[in-house]
Every structure is written in structure tokens, then in C-alpha cells.
Amino acid sequence: MHFETLAIHAGQDPDPAYGAVMVPIYQTSTYVQKKIGETEYDYARTANPTRTALQACIAALEGGKHGLAFASGMAAIDCVLRLLRPGDHVLASNDVYGGTYRIFERVYRDYGIAFSFVEMGDLDAVRAALRSTTRMVWVETPTNPLLKIADIAGIAGVLAQAPARPLLVVDNTFASPYLQRPLALGADIVVHSATKYLGGHSDVVSGLVVLNDDALHDRLKFLQNAVGAVPGPLDCFLVLRGIKTLPLRMERHSANAMRIAAWLTAHPRVAQVLYPGLPSHPGHAIAAKQMSGFGGMISFVVKGGPAEARRVAEATRLFALAESLGGVESLVEVPAAMTHTSVANSPLAVDPALIRLSVGIEHADDLIADLAQALA
Numbered sequence: 001m002h003f004e005t006l007a008i009h010a011g012q013d014p015d016p017a018y019g020a021v022m023v024p025i026y027q028t029s030t031y032v033q034k035k036i037g038e039t040e041y042d043y044a045r046t047a048n049p050t051r052t053a054l055q056a057c058i059a060a061l062e063g064g065k066h067g068l069a070f071a072s073g074m075a076a077i078d079c080v081l082r083l084l085r086p087g088d089h090v091l092a093s094n095d096v097y098g099g100t101y102r103i104f105e106r107v108y109r110d111y112g113i114a115f116s117f118v119e120m121g122d123l124d125a126v127r128a129a130l131r132s133t134t135r136m137v138w139v140e141t142p143t144n145p146l147l148k149i150a151d152i153a154g155i156a157g158v159l160a161q162a163p164a165r166p167l168l169v170v171d172n173t174f175a176s177p178y179l180q181r182p183l184a185l186g187a188d189i190v191v192h193s194a195t196k197y198l199g200g201h202s203d204v205v206s207g208l209v210v211l212n213d214d215a216l217h218d219r220l221k222f223l224q225n226a227v228g229a230v231p232g233p234l235d236c237f238l239v240l241r242g243i244k245t246l247p248l249r250m251e252r253h254s255a256n257a258m259r260i261a262a263w264l265t266a267h268p269r270v271a272q273v274l275y276p277g278l279p280s281h282p283g284h285a286i287a288a289k290q291m292s293g294f295g296g297m298i299s300f301v302v303k304g305g306p307a308e309a310r311r312v313a314e315a316t317r318l319f320a321l322a323e324s325l326g327g328v329e330s331l332v333e334v335p336a337a338m339t340h341t342s343v344a345n346s347p348l349a350v351d352p353a354l355i356r357l358s359v360g361i362e363h364a365d366d367l368i369a370d371l372a373q374a375l376a
């Protein structure tokens with residue numbers, strides 16, 4: 001079936017108890033067993049029917065075999081990192097979500113895991129940066145907040161030639177599976193902050209993992225239960241509900257962002273616009289090849305430096321000054337001072353004059369009018 005149909009139906013058969021059309025919020029911690037062990041569900045950290053539906057749904061949307069849900073995007077990322085052992089090396093994009101950089105450098109480094117960062121858009125640089133100990137390659141595309149593009153199939157090709165083939169993990173948060181499906185391009189594991197486009201309404205924190213490999217899934221499922229950073233059933237319900245309109249929302253996010261990016265490019269007070277939909281973007285050709293749309297995230301640099309960036313971000317009225325992204329409402333932020341403080345003074349530090357927009361699904365004319373008055 002097509003994506004739009006799967007978004008509404010995958011994993012969501014009418015409830016067997018009463019025929020409820022919507023997957024019920026199974027708000028229970030435990031389940032009655034007919035005889036000892038004679039039960040589909042035993043304890044809700046291990047499994048919950050609302051979560052089962054979400055896991056099946058995201059697996060279908062990513063074109064994968066297995067889905068796993070977590071209490072946050074970071075919990076999902078943490079679970080994947082637990083596949084590593086001391087001595088392993090992770091090669092990651094040189095622009096990643098601040099929290100991802102933080103868990104690498106300030107949590108897993110202490111457990112003997114090495115991290116290094118590379119320009120993922122440059123396949124020769126990726127090849128050269130691989131080590132004999134590289135067990136995982138961690139890719140964001142588009143990246144947060146610089147909207148850099150990496151060629152997922154190209155990287156998978158480089159890794160296929162490596163002696164001990166590392167796992168290719170793609171954080172697909174910015175694109176969502178509607179615009180990009182990394183497993184089909186050769187990725188082994190997809191991670192999501194479902195807090196963003198999948199939830200889509202800024203009302204839930206959630207994380208997801210999708211993969212095909214049975215043995216890896218067994219290990220991650222074991223870890224999901226053993227470590228226990230699972231989402232509650234209400235959170236799973238909210239993500240399922242958000243996903244139903246994902247195709248419609250992503251179309252509007254992408255169309256609005258395209259118009260705003262073009263408008264910003266022509267604005268005299270804007271020094272640089274980063275949006276993969278612009279033909280001038282260095283990753284445009286790859287993005288056009290591996291994505292079916294360019295998404296709703298735009299970053300731009302204003303003339304006048306950091307103080308002017310802060311002034312503009314604080315002067316918008318419709319764009320709310322807030323962290324996070326991917327909701328129906330438009331948000332604005334200054335990454336260096338907000339979402340990306342964890343990369344300050346590191347090689348991944350972000351230009352303090354950079355403004356990031358999460359373009360919502362309001363009318364583009366109103367969004368442009370708001371940016372016009374803020375820039376003025």
C-alpha cells in the first residue's frame with residue numbers, strides 16, 4: 001500500500017475488545033495471565049498494545065521489518081549506542097543535534113568509546129576517516145542545524161568495502177519517512193526523535209528505532225526492556241495520531257519552507273540561507289535524489305552578527321521563540337544560544353549569528369509578513 005494509507009492504517013487494526021477504530025490507550029502496568037506464562041502481554045515495560053501498534057506503524061513507514069519505541073529521541077539513540085563495546089569507534093557527521101554530541105562526548109566517551117566527526121557530504125573524507133575499530137557510522141541528513149546533506153547510498157557503498165563493515169545509522173528526524181527512507185538506501189538502523197515531525201503537534205516527547213536485521217532487533221528489544229526507557233501508552237497514542245496527517249503536513253511544511261527560503265535569499269539583511277531545496281545549496285543534487293521533498297527546516301545568517309540574530313529571533317510574533325521543531329506551528333531559535341549550547345567551544349560550534357526556523361503549516365504569506373517585520 002501507499003505511504004498515505006500506511007500512515008493511517010499500519011499496525012492499527014480495529015481493537016479486538018470493542019472494535020474501537022482508534023487504537024486504545026492501554027493505560028495498564030500489568031496483564032492477567034490465564035495460567036502462568038499463558039498471556040500475550042505480561043508487564044508494560046516489556047510490551048504494551050498501544051506501543052505495539054506504534055512500533056508496527058513506524059516500521060511500515062520506514063519500509064523496515066522491526067520498530068521500537070522509546071521515551072524520547074535521546075532514549076532511542078542511547079539504546080542504539082548500547083550496541084557498542086569499549087574500544088569501538090563511532091564516525092559521526094560534523095554537524096549533529098546538540099544532545100547527540102553531548103551523549104557521545106559526555107556519556108559514552110567515559111565508557112571507552114571513541115568518537116570522531118567528519119564532513120559526511122564528502123565520501124573520500126568518510127573513507128579516510130574510517131578506522132579498524134569503527135563499528136558505527138552516525139549520519140544526520142539533513143543535519144541539525146546547518147541542513148548539510150549526506151549521500152546515504154554513497155556512504156553505504158563506502159562501508160560495504162570496509163573490512164569489518166560498520167553499522168550505518170541514520171537520524172531521520174529532519175526528513176521524516178515521508179520524505180526519505182534510509183533503509184532502502186542502505187542504512188542498517190534509522191532513529192527518530194518522534195517529538196518532531198512524527199508527533200507533529202508539539203505535545204509529546206518520543207523516540208523510535210527501525211531496522212531490518214533480526215539479530216540486531218533481538219538485542220535492541222532486549223535492551224529496550226532491560227534498560228527500560230519506554231514510552232507511556234498516551235505518548236504512543238499521540239505519536240500514532242500525529243502520523244496520520246504526516247503526508248499532508250510534510251507537503252505543506254516543504255512548500256512553505258521553499259517559499260520562505262527563496263524570499264530570505266532575496267532579502268537585503270540576510271547574508272546566507274541554508275535550505276537544501278535551493279539550487280545554490282551544496283547538497284541540493286543529492287537531496288533531490290534521495291528525498292521526495294526538502295522539508296520544513298531553514299537556517300539563515302543575518303547581517304549584523306549575533307546581537308542582530310538575537311534581536312530578529314525575539315522580534316517575530318507568529319514564529320514562537322522556542323526550542324524543538326516539526327510542529328504545525330512555526331518556531332524560531334538561535335541554535336548557538338539555545339538547542340546547541342552543548343557544542344559551544346567544540347569543533348562543532350555553531351555560528352552565533354545563525355537563526356533556525358521550523359516552518360509550520362500556517363499560510364506562507366503570514367509567515368513571510370512576520371519575518372519581514374522582524375528583519376525590519
Ligand SMILES: *Cc1c(COP(=O)(O)O)cnc(C)c1O
Binds near residue numbers: 073097100144196
Ligand atoms: C530533537 C532531536 C533529537 C533528540 O530527540 P528528543 O526527542 O528531544 O530526545 C535527536 N536528533 C535530532 C536530529 C533532533 O532534532
